[in-house]
Amino acid sequence: MLNLVLFGPPGAGKGTQSAKLIEQYGLIHLSTGDLLRAEISAGTTLGLEAKKLMDQGILVPDAVVIGMIDNKLNENKAAAGFIFDGFPRTVAQAAALDNLLAQHDVSIQQMIALEVEEEELTQRLLSRGKTSGRPDDQNEDLIRKRVQEYTEKTAPVADFYAQQGKFTGINGVGEIEDIYAQIVSIVEKN
Ligand code: AMP
Numbered sequence: 001m002l003n004l005v006l007f008g009p010p011g012a013g014k015g016t017q018s019a020k021l022i023e024q025y026g027l028i029h030l031s032t033g034d035l036l037r038a039e040i041s042a043g044t045t046l047g048l049e050a051k052k053l054m055d056q057g058i059l060v061p062d063a064v065v066i067g068m069i070d071n072k073l074n075e076n077k078a079a080a081g082f083i084f085d086g087f088p089r090t091v092a093q094a095a096a097l098d099n100l101l102a103q104h105d106v107s108i109q110q111m112i113a114l115e116v117e118e119e120e121l122t123q124r125l126l127s128r129g130k131t132s133g134r135p136d137d138q139n140e141d142l143i144r145k146r147v148q149e150y151t152e153k154t155a156p157v158a159d160f161y162a163q164q165g166k167f168t169g170i171n172g173v174g175e176i177e178d179i180y181a182q183i184v185s186i187v188e189k190n
Contacts, residue, residue, distance in 0.1 A: 057145030114172030
């Protein structure tokens with residue numbers, strides 16, 4: 001099984017690069033942001049509660065996203081592997097993911113981080129907001145709040161994987177294909 005965490009701040013290109021990895025390696029894409037937006041569209045209680053926080057650019061509680069990932073791992077026991085996108089976003093989520101994967105006798109091979117400066121992120125997200133329909137991409141204050149949440153709560157997750165010798169950071173600014181080629185070379189080394 002190939003299990004990867006694609007890491008980086010909002011707007012770093014995780015979704016774009018995930019799509020390419022899924023196509024090449026047949027992995028299942030687990031994006032907690034996408035799963036939460038599906039809950040909102042379905043009008044579930046979980047979705048309505050999560051929306052209140054997402055509309056403020058604040059992380060939803062760990063237990064909510066850990067539960068969603070647990071369900072997806074159980075639903076896809078025969079998968080070739082998973083690509084985790086936008087999860088884990090706190091050290092507690094990273095520790096929970098290790099435990100969940102251990103229950104299936106598997107583990108994360110690598111966390112690959114896409115590194116992009118804040119100004120570039122803000123411009124990318126504002127531009128994405130013109131077509132994505134995502135309310136949290138259309139307001140500059142909200143984008144800055146999301147980047148702040150990332151810096152405070154999510155950036156330490158990189159150390160969690162670095163301590164396990166599983167962290168590789170790459171420059172997330174450049175041609176999509178060039179960035180993807182770097183990701184593939186990291187994956188192929190594992
Ligand atoms: P994303 O699509 O990954 O940018 O996520 C959109 C929003 O969903 C975030 O700003 C958070 O409010 C929430 N969210 C997504 N994934 C997580 C997570 N792993 N932990 C907590 N909140 C999350």
